[in-house]
Amino acid sequence: MRAHTAQAYQPFLFALVMLACGLLLPHIDTLNLRLDSGLVRALLYIELALPVLLFVPVAQRGRAQALQALSLAAACWAASAAVIAAFTFAGGREQFLQTRPSSAMSWLLVCGLISWGAQLSATWRERMRLLALVLLALPPLWHYFGLEYSGKSLLALREYTPVWAATGGGFSWLAGGIGCAAFAGAMFTARPPRAEAA
Amino acid sequence: MKSCVLPVSWILALCLLCTALAGQSIDRERSRFVTQEQGRAGCFAPFEVHVTGGGDSVEVISFAPGIELVHALALDGGSGRALVPVFVGANAGIRLRPGGDAWQPALPRSVAPSYQQPYTAVFAPDPVGARAALPPTPGQLACDYFETREFFADWRLFDGYDAIVIFNPGAGALAPGAQRAMAEFCSLGGCCLVAGTFQLGERAQDIPAPGEPQMLYFAGVPVQRFGYGAGAIFRVEYNLLREASAREVIRAALLHHLRFGAAGVPGGQPASRAAPALPPPLAAPQPAEAAPGIAFAGLASALLLALLLIPAVLRRLKRPALAAPGAMLGAACVLGLALLQQAPQPRAQCAVIEFAGPEAHVASTRTFLVAEPGVSAPLSIMLDGTDLRLARQLPGSTGWIVDEPLTRPQAAGTAAVMEGGMVNGLVYRDFLLRVHDGETSFAPADARLLAWWLESNAMRGRLAMLEPGKPGPRDSRYSGWDLTEASRVRVLNLRVDGD
Known part of the structure; x- marks a missing residue:
């Protein structure tokens, strides 16, 4: 019960973290960020990383209730987006609006995978989190390794890589498709409610 | 029911x-x-x-x-x-x-800019006959053929062409809009050859008149040349052209303009409106810094309060399942309000080159416009209104090259004459150093733009006059920008000896 209560405050946690990042980042000299469109771009990247780090769905009983994770993910996404929108007073509004579809797809992918894992067990939830991290982080790493060791760019992966969504390129439909499939998987693997099971 | x-x-x-x-x-x-x-x-x-x-x-x-x-x-x-x-x-x-x-x-197949092969739009009452008189020749002449009544009323449709040739356009076949398009094309450096009795401006009163005629001879046929800003209008008697080889005469006239009057082929790339591979080095302006105000504080507080209170209230109302949708709704409301905040205008910087000829009342401008990083909205131009601009993307940065015909600029200082790689008797790089040090009538900020233009043109047999430009009033078409004009330079193309 306590876990369910904590889950309801996750959007607040997301908003708080985003707000803290937005207010603190311009004061870190080494980042060379100012209160302008550059800060909004930085927040867009942080927004993509947040679900991998913070999203914790609670396993629900029953297929209908399993969709709670989806609405929770949507609430967290809206809360993060609202914070970035609040920072667009400094510019970067076009970029913010332009990246909404690809950001939604990225969140769908990550939250879908983690929710599916949560329906199975806490261990699987963390495994899925790791998988989402790999999906998001490895292609940019390959890109830089490719540039470093063979002089080849792997930016062709941009369309399929949600982490580049913050640059406004591509809609990452593949990520959205996998995310939808993961949420469907979470619904079908949900354990039946106690009454049904009895 | x-x-x-x-x-x-x-x-x-x-x-x-x-x-x-x-x-x-x-x-x-x-x-x-x-x-x-x-x-x-x-x-x-x-x-x-x-x-x-x-x-x-x-x-x-x-x-x-x-x-x-x-x-x-x-x-x-x-x-x-x-x-x-x-x-x-x-x-x-x-x-x-x-x-x-x-x-x-x-x-379509690309016709590369060439000093040997002008790319020409040919208009005639009978395009088939025009094709017989002026056939396209690989490496020498590239042509597209149209009926005279199809003459484009917008210069932007002529953008890719070096020249326009009109056969026998008498009997009022050209509408006033077409004459205006012709004038705009020529003011941008294009060349128009009319075989017939037509005179520019006779049916369109708001077009600046061309310069005084100059008689030239191509393949023994007399051709009148009227300077028109950076461009020119040639006129030849239709009957004389029928007697001589029309192809020889027309190609010679078009090449005469394309090569700035020189007998030989100038060095470097010929002029075209395609974006240069190396544009002027114009630094992108830094975005304006803003400070969070009361609106931001209110939005942030409202969001945090909503996300705290909505789940708590719904839990007390025994509706915990609605906590997430409720939070989403609250966040969406704050998001909508946040997008109403006034953002600072994006910053942009421009450098302008005005191209003119000895007829100082006709000119055109090419503006290099660089916006602050992060600007991604396309530059939108209405083709139907009075806006005559045409833009293309600036290679290498967030910016545009904007061409505009029939502008009427004013000089703001003493001219410098460029001839044989020298400017006012100095090697052009020494002249640039003087500009940079503020020892000329140019502003020191003009040095970069001048350097860019001189590097491409100084050593290529060109004769031109360079003048500092006079910034005009704030352009209302860029009202959504915080636009700064970094420099403005005028280039007056002159013909080399042999005209």
Whole structure:
């Protein structure tokens, strides 16, 4: 019960973290960020990383209730987006609006995978989190390794890589498709409610 | 039962409206480049669009990277035809609004800029006869043929061409709009050869008159040359042309203009309106820094409060399942309000080169416009209004090259003469050092732009006068920008000896 209560405050946690990042980042000299469109771009990247780090769905009983994770993910996404929108007073509004579809797809992918894992067990939830991290982080790493060791760019992966969504390129439909499939998987693997099971 | 009928009928009407709007589409079978399957890469070429599918009007948008040219098309019986300039390059095409039907047609064969082969639009009452008189010759002359009554009324459709040739345009075949397009094309450095008795401006009073005529002889045929800003208008008697080899005479006249009057081929790349591979080094301005105000503080507080209170209240109301949707709704409301905040205008910086000829009342401008990083909205230009600009993306940065014909600039200082790689008797790089040190009538900030132009033109047998430009009033077309003019320079193209 306590876990369910904590889950309801996750959007607040997301908003708080985003707000803290937005207010603190311009004061870190080494980042060379100012209160302008550059800060909004930085927040867009942080927004993509947040679900991998913070999203914790609670396993629900029953297929209908399993969709709670989806609405929770949507609430967290809206809360993060609202914070970035609040920072667009400094510019970067076009970029913010332009990246909404690809950001939604990225969140769908990550939250879908983690929710599916949560329906199975806490261990699987963390495994899925790791998988989402790999999906998001490895292609940019390959890109830089490719540039470093063979002089080849792997930016062709941009369309399929949600982490580049913050640059406004591509809609990452593949990520959205996998995310939808993961949420469907979470619904079908949900354990039946106690009454049904009895 | 009755209460259901009204909403259902509304929904049906809405569906029908949506179908009508979404039904407009590009007729891909009939739409095409009207050129002979050729065009100049990096420039715009005339493209005929056929729209079908209903409705009264539609916006035809010619899109290219960073650019949108918008033409409002009135539909007759649900279909219509428009002639719009389409960029010859990657990721360019046509889109309809509303409806969103988009199409990237196959690119035509590119005609590269060349001092040997002018790319020419030929207009004649009989295009077949014109083709016989002025046949396209590989490596010597590239031509597209049109009927005189099809003459384009918008200079932007001539963007890719070096020259226009008009055979026998007498009897008022050219509309005033066509004459204006011709004047605009010439003011941008283009060349127009008229074989006949036509005089520019005789049917369009608001066009600046050309300069005094100068008699030249090509293949023994007398040809009058009228300077028109950076461009020129040639006129030859139609009957004389019929007696001589029309191809020889016309090609010689066009090459005379293309080579700045020089007998030999100048060095370097010939002039074309395609974006230069190395544009002037114009630094992108830094975005304006803003400070969080009361609106930001209010929004942030409202968001945090909403996300704290909504789950707590719903839990007390025994509706915990609604906590997430409620939080989402609250966040969405704050998001909507946050987007109403006034953002600082994006910063941009521009450098302007004005091209003119000895006739100082006719000129055109090329503006290099660089925006702050992060600006991604395309530059939109209405093709139907009084806006005569044409833009293309600046290579290497967020910016545009904007060409505008028939501008009337004013000089703001003493001119410097460039001849044989020297400017006012100094090697041009020494002259640039003086400009940089503020020892000339140019502003030190002009040094970069001058350096860029001189590097491309000083050693190529060119004769020109350079003058500091006088900044005009704030351009209302850039009212959404915080625009700073970094420098403005005038270039007066002169003809070398041999004219």
